[in-house]
Amino acid sequence: MSSPVGLSELTAFLTIAERQSFRAAAGVLGISPSALSHAMRSLEAKLSVRLFNRTTRSVALTEAGEQLLGRVRPAMANLEDAINEVASARNRPTGTIKISTSEAAALPLIRHVLPEFMERYPDIRVEFVVDARYLDIVAQGFDAGIRLYEDVPQDMIAVRFQPDMVLAVVASPEYLQRQGIPKEPHELTQHRCIRVRFEGGALLEWELVQRGRNAHVHVDGPLTLGSLNLAVEAALAGIGIAWLPMSYISEHLEAGRLVRLLPEWSPSFPGLSLYYPANRHPPAALRLFVEAVRKWAASDL
Numbered sequence: 590m591s592s593p594v595g596l597s598e599l600t601a602f603l604t605i606a607e608r609q610s611f612r613a614a615a616g617v618l619g620i621s622p623s624a625l626s627h628a629m630r631s632l633e634a635k636l637s638v639r640l641f642n643r644t645t646r647s648v649a650l651t652e653a654g655e656q657l658l659g660r661v662r663p664a665m666a667n668l669e670d671a672i673n674e675v676a677s678a679r680n681r682p683t684g685t686i687k688i689s690t691s692e693a694a695a696l697p698l699i700r701h702v703l704p705e706f707m708e709r710y711p712d713i714r715v716e717f718v719v720d721a722r723y724l725d726i727v728a729q730g731f732d733a734g735i736r737l738y739e740d741v742p743q744d745m746i747a748v749r750f751q752p753d754m755v756l757a758v759v760a761s762p763e764y765l766q767r768q769g770i771p772k773e774p775h776e777l778t779q780h781r782c783i784r785v786r787f788e789g790g791a792l793l794e795w796e797l798v799q800r801g802r803n804a805h806v807h808v809d810g811p812l813t814l815g816s817l818n819l820a821v822e823a824a825l826a827g828i829g830i831a832w833l834p835m836s837y838i839s840e841h842l843e844a845g846r847l848v849r850l851l852p853e854w855s856p857s858f859p860g861l862s863l864y865y866p867a868n869r870h871p872p873a874a875l876r877l878f879v880e881a882v883r884k885w886a887a888s889d890l
Contacts, residue, residue: 598632606658607730670872683712684874690735691721706881713874721788732875738859746867750886751860755835758850763827774804781829782808798856
């Protein structure tokens with residue numbers, strides 16, 4: 590009879606599955622890749638199934654591995670929650686909160702929520718995983734995510750922490766001196782515009798709005814970027830006209846480094862939200878973090 594499967598082996602399996610790399614998982618667990626590989630071979634031998642398809646460049650779950658992951662992940666989460674609840678009862682909340690976000694979306698919480706939160710709860714760890722793609726946070730093993738409010742799935746609880754986002758057309762004074770100032774949205778097609786392409790491949794569409802009137806402008810230009818922050822820098826450098834959230838450019842507008850164009854054609858929509866599954870009892874650490882975000886948002890919105 591084979592020996593029973595240990596908790597450490599299941600933890601190792603879950604870490605490899607989430608990181609999709611033996612080397613990365615070994616770094617998280619604090620052991621060598623060879624020791625981790627040996628542990629997985631031992632686990633596969635105990636279960637008499639192959640859990641991973643390994644190549645020199647990638648690691649992927651087999652069908653049996655996917656089935657095991659589907660059972661192990663919630664069980665391990667429940668076990669961690671139980672441990673955290675016991676720790677919280679001693680008034681020392683513990684746990685790790687794993688959040689899927691873009692870099693820009695995480696910044697407000699890092700600046701305004703985390704300093705006080707981490708001082709108050711020193712045993713809670715927060716991990717922001719930066720990825721511009723829209724992920725299924727439950728399937729990918731995240732506790733929460735950050736998205737624009739209107740993009741949050743309906744089966745999630747959303748906590749808004751950002752005012753309505755306003756998009757503005759801007760350019761540097763130097764660019765406008767050389768190329769002139771557009772007076773109407775359609776004139777943007779005659780200018781060098783800085784375009785933004787999302788990680789999924791789609792271009793940011795310029796949908797200008799004025800009192801219910803929409804102007805979908807098909808802009809063109811010599812530069813396409815995969816980052817709003819880079820688009821700000823390109824506009825500051827005088828490369829062309831950009832369409833950007835006011836939160837990215839307000840300080841540059843105030844300093845005169847950028848000029849706002851067509852201000853009456855600036856659409857707005859609900860800002861960023863922290864969200865988490867509605868049908869799952871949130872861990873103590875996540876509940877405390879959500880409470881901290883709500884408190885800050887209530888004072889800021």
